[in-house]
Amino acid sequence: MALFADQLVNGCALGALYALFAIGFGLVFATLGILNAAHGTYASAAAIAAYFAVDALGVPFPLALLLGVAAAAVLALAVDQVAFQPLRAQGGGMLGALITSIAAWIVLDNLADDATGHQSLSFPLSSYPSGMIHLGAIAFARMQGWTILAMAAVTVAMHLLIRRSRFGAAMRAVGWNEAAAALSGVNPRAVVSATALLAGATSGLAGVLGAVLTQNVSYTLGEGLMLKGFAAVVVGGYDDVRGAAVAGVALGIIEVMTAQYLSSSLRDGITYALLLGFLLLRPRGLFGSAAFTRA
Amino acid sequence: MIRYLAAGAALLLAATAEAAPLAPGTYTVGFVSEVTGPVAFAGLSYLHGATLAAAEINDAFYLGSGVRIAVAEKNSGSDAARTIQDATQFIADRSVIAVTCCILSAVAASVKPITINAGMPLVIYGATMPGLPAPPLVYSMTVLPGPKDTATALAVAGAVKPKTVAYFLAADNDAFKGRMAATRTALEAAHVTTAGVVSVLTSDTDFTAAATQAMGMNPDAILIYTTQAPAVGIIAALRQRGYTATIVGNDVLSPVSVFRKLGPAVVGVPFPIGFSADLAATPAARDFVAAYTAQFKTAPDIYSAQGYEAIWFIAQGLKAAGGTPTRDSLAAALAAQKEVEHNVYGGEPIVGGQIDTTGTLIVAWSPDGRLVPWSGAP
């Protein structure tokens, strides 16, 4: 029983990373209509930035985390300006942006690989809250707890931002129809930039936390999050933050439990079969609204 | 067919007579490197080892005066299609006399039919899939790790006397599957019960759950048969969750980057190794370490040694072929070699195109980051 509870926490922490990643990925897909293959590179970049802040500059971990998140946000904005804005100006479709995002992915992945010297690095144990917490029979790493809390906080904040604020309304308007939004007084350029920043920041948060949890600072960090985060977006629905969060956590738990109680060779199969099943049976995600169409 | 008859005839010649001196000129070895991509960390070591070997061979006039060996490099990023393209370019280049390549077994298996078809000698420097070597045209410079793993596990079991052990296995890696199965059979024959096998995938990044699962089996020792990234992640996760009993690793733990990353977590974890800069025993090995460290500002690892040996092996073949060597005569000469003469292992016999080393060196990282012989303590 203690084993089950331990694995449940492990699954939640892993799923929290998927969820954080999926929130940003879905945000960009819903608002900007971009299937961004470079989304994972923001996570790697954040982890690398935070690592060097800790290792080379001796910055305390919480500050390094913020630095990493900020770096990822700025990077996402830069990628948007360089790779997506020119296509947007020309009215290019989803396909062109997919290609430029792949281009950005290739460039950033290779730069990340160079930055870490083709190796996987990890934060020194002493640099972050590394101990274990024992709650009754359950034991989990301190950082796992922080990760789950961070995910919950981000989910609530993002949900409120998108559903309750004027800015969120503007985002949804741009996602539905950019021209119509502009006519009704929304500044699409500002909304686009803000969306890119937010997406980069959430991906970056997933990156730094993931780097600590999995002791891996390298370009593979973002790649690993990418596929599962993508699954979470589809299952949860890309136009709803809550869906992405729930689906991300659920995927994490399912993955861990499949490996523990069934077989790890089935693990990915179950994840992706679930993904396909959801696409067929509930193609708008957990909380998806049937009225969502893209003109 | 004729080519093999000719090769056979040349083989007889090479075996019976001292070779004629080599015709002056530069003989080029095509080196397909993997300095980008998933195994770039090792790829650079292989390339550095190879360039150092070529420089040493030329500086010492090993092949005779006016005879030089050159290493022409093309990076494949570990991609099979790119490797094939690089190999065919080398095959088309008349000045290239042999090709050396490949860390990943799947890539090596793709290139092998192509070089065989073209009659090009191929020396595989890193891939460990059994069955790859096929003399006179294909050779492997990596010691098959299976027997060393088993020997290590038995030695550790003898010292620590565990009743039950758990295994970590990279389930999507054929080579490790075989290595684990052999070790498990040997340990079970020595009355060490298997508590369970935790499967992971080579592309996994999170090992918290896997570590929890293994510790849930309450084993007296844990043995790890995975590629480098999972092995490192598993050890980190096990120690993080408070596992203090014996962990047995494998050769992927030998690069110094592993110690830099894991620090105290990996100290004392025993694993077998073919070559270690810290334990260089022979003069050849010590010279290699000194020259390598001077040139590349870092100590050589096992991958550097394998890249180094690949070029020395080809040079040895060239010297044995003598005269104006062709790809055919080089292949025949390589097939006649019984060992790699200039080696850093203290003995490197070749059997069926596959190199081996004598004995098993079991090492562990010391707290100050050096490889030391394993002390036998749990």
Next chain:
Amino acid sequence: MANTLADLWEAYRSTLGFAIVNALFGLSTYAVLSVGILSFATVTYAAAGGFIGTQLALQLHWPTLLVLPAAAVAGAALAWLAALILLRLDSHWMALASLALVLLTRVVAINATGLTGGVSGLSVPLFVPFVVMPALLLIAVLLFWRLGASWYGIAARAVREDAVVAATIGIPARRIRMLAFVISGATGGAGGMALALMLHFLSPDTYFINVAFTMIAAVVLGGSYHWAGAIIGALVFTVLPVLAQAVLPAFEQVLNGVALLLIMIFLPRGLIDPRQWRLRRVRAR
């Protein structure tokens, strides 16, 4: 001189071979794109064609030349099945679902040991004369050329522009799309077998994301409004890394990405753009 040319041909023959394989994948992607569908499922058809074709040759000793059409049939059949599932979804979700199919393909490739060799991979000791590759591409080109000029081609263009409008003027949009999937499957299946013949070894990673990205990049680079775009794009995308390596080896991957980015930004409709030709013709008049 003749010698150098022969050497050059020998050196870059395999590059041309891979370019042709990528062109087949590109055409397969173009086939569905020409009815307005972005699908990554070509990877799945390629895997089916490659593994089934190889097993037909190894287990049942089919002649290698017969294996290529068989692979096309296998791909087409799978594509028909995939279409039954995917055509129920609308465009964004369809793209995502096809990506999910690609991910599942690798899981199947790892676990269906009997067909794929599982993690140990599958050796493909089959050799064909090189001329088979260009011949294969020629057949595909003839097919796409004839189709483009046929009633199907006109209907496909209408469906791509607006499926609803197309339906109102009596074009059976669903049937056209179904057909597009089957064509895509056949081309992808044959491409998968061609890749197997080039690589001589198949592992679960052979047919995976990298193929998906290569083919999409090829189509978009070359232009998604004409079948020739897929071929030109594949050629450029295959040769680019070889060139980049010659120019600046240390940053070749980065250079690849930058080149891709620049082409997309400055030639958003791709290298082959029929609309440009028409505009130019009008201007010349």
